[in-house]
Amino acid sequence: xxxxxxxxxxxxRIENVPDSVIKQPTDAxxxxxxxxxxxxxxxxxxxxxxxxxxxxxxHEFLGIVEATGPEVTTVKKGDLVVAPFAISDNTCEFCRxxxxxxxxxxxxxxxxxxxxxxxxxxxIRVPLADGTLVKLPVAPDSALIPSLLTLSDVFGxxxxxxxxxxxxxxxxxTVIGDGAVGLLAVLSAKRLGAEQIILMGRHQTRTDLGRxxxxxxxxxxxxxxxxxxxxxxxxxHGTHVVLEAVGHMPAYEQALGVVRAGGVISRVGVPQYEDAxxxxxxxxxxxxxxxxxxxPVRAYIEELMPDILDGTIExxxxxxxxxxxxGIPAGYQDMADRKSLKVLVKP
Amino acid sequence: xxxxxxxxxxxxRIENVPDSVIKQPTDAxxxxxxxxxxxxxxxxxxxxxxxxxxxxxxHEFLGIVEATGPEVTTVKKGDLVVAPFAISDNTCEFCRxxxxxxxxxxxxxxxxxxxxxxxxxxxIRVPLADGTLVKLPVAPDSALIPSLLTLSDVFGxxxxxxxxxxxxxxxxxTVIGDGAVGLLAVLSAKRLGAEQIILMGRHQTRTDLGRxxxxxxxxxxxxxxxxxxxxxxxxxHGTHVVLEAVGHMPAYEQALGVVRAGGVISRVGVPQYEDAxxxxxxxxxxxxxxxxxxxPVRAYIEELMPDILDGTIExxxxxxxxxxxxGIPAGYQDMADRKSLKVLVKP
Numbered sequence: 001x002x003x004x005x006x007x008x009x010x011x012x013r014i015e016n017v018p019d020s021v022i023k024q025p026t027d028a029x030x031x032x033x034x035x036x037x038x039x040x041x042x043x044x045x046x047x048x049x050x051x052x053x054x055x056x057x058x059h060e061f062l063g064i065v066e067a068t069g070p071e072v073t074t075v076k077k078g079d080l081v082v083a084p085f086a087i088s089d090n091t092c093e094f095c096r097x098x099x100x101x102x103x104x105x106x107x108x109x110x111x112x113x114x115x116x117x118x119x120x121x122x123x124i125r126v127p128l129a130d131g132t133l134v135k136l137p138v139a140p141d142s143a144l145i146p147s148l149l150t151l152s153d154v155f156g157x158x159x160x161x162x163x164x165x166x167x168x169x170x171x172x173x174t175v176i177g178d179g180a181v182g183l184l185a186v187l188s189a190k191r192l193g194a195e196q197i198i199l200m201g202r203h204q205t206r207t208d209l210g211r212x213x214x215x216x217x218x219x220x221x222x223x224x225x226x227x228x229x230x231x232x233x234x235x236x237h238g239t240h241v242v243l244e245a246v247g248h249m250p251a252y253e254q255a256l257g258v259v260r261a262g263g264v265i266s267r268v269g270v271p272q273y274e275d276a277x278x279x280x281x282x283x284x285x286x287x288x289x290x291x292x293x294x295x296p297v298r299a300y301i302e303e304l305m306p307d308i309l310d311g312t313i314e315x316x317x318x319x320x321x322x323x324x325x326x327g328i329p330a331g332y333q334d335m336a337d338r339k340s341l342k343v344l345v346k347p
Numbered sequence: 348x349x350x351x352x353x354x355x356x357x358x359x360r361i362e363n364v365p366d367s368v369i370k371q372p373t374d375a376x377x378x379x380x381x382x383x384x385x386x387x388x389x390x391x392x393x394x395x396x397x398x399x400x401x402x403x404x405x406h407e408f409l410g411i412v413e414a415t416g417p418e419v420t421t422v423k424k425g426d427l428v429v430a431p432f433a434i435s436d437n438t439c440e441f442c443r444x445x446x447x448x449x450x451x452x453x454x455x456x457x458x459x460x461x462x463x464x465x466x467x468x469x470x471i472r473v474p475l476a477d478g479t480l481v482k483l484p485v486a487p488d489s490a491l492i493p494s495l496l497t498l499s500d501v502f503g504x505x506x507x508x509x510x511x512x513x514x515x516x517x518x519x520x521t522v523i524g525d526g527a528v529g530l531l532a533v534l535s536a537k538r539l540g541a542e543q544i545i546l547m548g549r550h551q552t553r554t555d556l557g558r559x560x561x562x563x564x565x566x567x568x569x570x571x572x573x574x575x576x577x578x579x580x581x582x583x584h585g586t587h588v589v590l591e592a593v594g595h596m597p598a599y600e601q602a603l604g605v606v607r608a609g610g611v612i613s614r615v616g617v618p619q620y621e622d623a624x625x626x627x628x629x630x631x632x633x634x635x636x637x638x639x640x641x642x643p644v645r646a647y648i649e650e651l652m653p654d655i656l657d658g659t660i661e662x663x664x665x666x667x668x669x670x671x672x673x674g675i676p677a678g679y680q681d682m683a684d685r686k687s688l689k690v691l692v693k694p
Binding site for chain 1: 441444446448449511608609614617618620621622623624625626627628629630631632633634635636637638639640641643
């Protein structure tokens with residue numbers, strides 16, 4: 001079968017790889033009908049060393065179950081399913097609390113931790129299929145597919161940011177980043193009733209979509225200038241919640257600048273740093289809280305799906321390009337060049 | 348009048364200084380009847396450079412109002428009052444939300460930011476007296492004075508840690524540090540109903556008091572050994588909440604080691620570092636939250652006082668030594684040497 005491999009920064013290739021097959025009695029084999037390139041894939045695309053590759057790519061997908069191991073009970077051959085970016089059993093104490101990304105099952109993992117599988121491919125072996133996969137009640141050619149595909153990562157991740165930030169109807173929110181996660185953090189903050197949603201982003205086509213998703217204000221400047229603009233929009237004090245959907249240190253510093261005393265910085269952009277300012281002059285002195293992490297999107301699929309199915313929301317609007325497998329390398333480059341917001345892949 | 352000045356690390360002196368006097372119409376002049384040395388005073392006592400001194404010391408006190416400016420309405424001459432370690436107007440939007448340490452009044456400040464005043468002295472000028480001072484309904488020689496004095500900082504600070512950590516009856520808690528704040532964080536976690544309270548501390552007389560305050564377990568080891576011990580007490584996963592009452596980097600690292608995935612590290616020990624690990628390998632990957640800061644103890648005085656007045660709790664047990672002003676330099680040294688837990692000063 002064909003799959004996507006990254007050999008190093010800027011070097012993505014489509015190659016023939018051994019067919020994925022069932023290995024464990026709890027596995028399912030899924031023929032992928034929809035996948036995509038993630039903003040987080042752009043981090044290794046910018047910096048991966050050749051000695052760390054090649055790596056199978058892709059952690060967002062939906063598809064049709066082709067086969068199941070003998071212990072799988074919740075999905076069957078022919079079902080259309082979506083998979084979160086984390087494999088989990090959905091039964092351990094952490095999963096029961098909704099923290100599937102900390103599932104303690106020995107096979108629990110991120111897709112990036114499965115060296116022989118990836119979502120940007122023709123097929124995939126799904127471990128812990130009962131816990132991981134969720135059946136979709138639509139046909140594989142439904143117009144809702146792009147929106148349902150966002151349940152695998154970007155919508156659930158934006159929603160996690162807003163939830164961990166404690167967004168409610170008395171909350172002013174700043175969203176840092178106009179990528180797919182940032183825009184869906186806007187949609188999520190709107191869904192939770194935020195009083196004000198300030199989107200910080202520099203790409204007008206994206207921030208226009210952000211306004212459509214619920215942003216009340218857009219700030220296109222960055223650094224001190226951007227911080228001043230947000231403060232001017234909030235009576236000088238900044239916002240109660242900042243949703244940080246980038247992951248680079250300048251975004252963290254910007255979050256410190258726009259967050260209100262006593263507020264929360266909720267991070268879902270994967271940090272490209274380990275150490276950051278948290279002392280008296282940054283978080284501590286003003287009682288700023290830091291929250292977030294890899295989203296347990298499995299916990300949110302059932303909650304978010306109904307609004308997609310009935311057309312209330314259309315998170316799939318973040319896809320502005322579609323390609324087949326052969327177009328994936330160009331899709332990475334287009335996203336890195338900010339020509340594409342998010343690329344949908346139909347293998 | 349006589350007051351305490353720090354000239355540098357290890358150099359604390361009692362000297363004659365100009366008498367404190369009313370300067371603003373919102374000031375009160377307080378004759379101090381009870382004060383103390385704070386664990387946070389030990390940070391400059393360990394590291395202060397002579398060029399940064401001399402500094403007036405003391406931010407915890409109670410006393411009798413001697414005079415008030417013409418705009419003061421809530422306290423009057425002869426009242427016994429307690430003051431929080433932060434000056435605030437108690438009316439701005441942050442004070443109304445209970446975050447008095449971020450009061451936006453131009454005169455709002457920490458006592459450490461008032462160069463000509465300090466609580467380890469015979470008297471003190473209290474700015475924003477209506478917002479800052481709280482009248483105590485006891486006589487100046489009441490046996491409750493030591494406990495009421497803890498409302499100025501250490502009890503409210505321990506309580507802030509527990510509140511910001513979200514402690515409730517379904518919460519397992521680790522408290523790092525057996526100083527006065529750590530022990531009163533134990534008492535606070537107990538008050539909020541914590542299911543389990545593990546106190547990490549090495550001084551048995553202190554941890555014995557911690558048990559009296561509600562600790563269910565004591566871990567006297569530190570570093571990896573201490574982390575392993577806490578994990579052994581919690582089914583391997585650590586505790587939902589960690590109350591960090593030290594402020595040094597090893598305590599932060601210990602907190603990372605004992606906190607459960609999805610849990611909270613609530614810091615009230617003043618950080619003696621600015622940068623700390625917060626990336627994928629520390630906070631982010633396991634969705635650990637970071638909370639805390641300087642406690643708005645003014646917000647908690649009315650809430651915590653009744654249990655002191657009726658004898659339900661006795662936070663004043665953290666005082667294990669009493670001195671007059673002349674004994675303050677030795678008090679600092681005894682606390683630094685861990686011979687005294689907390690020194691009560693009767694000027």
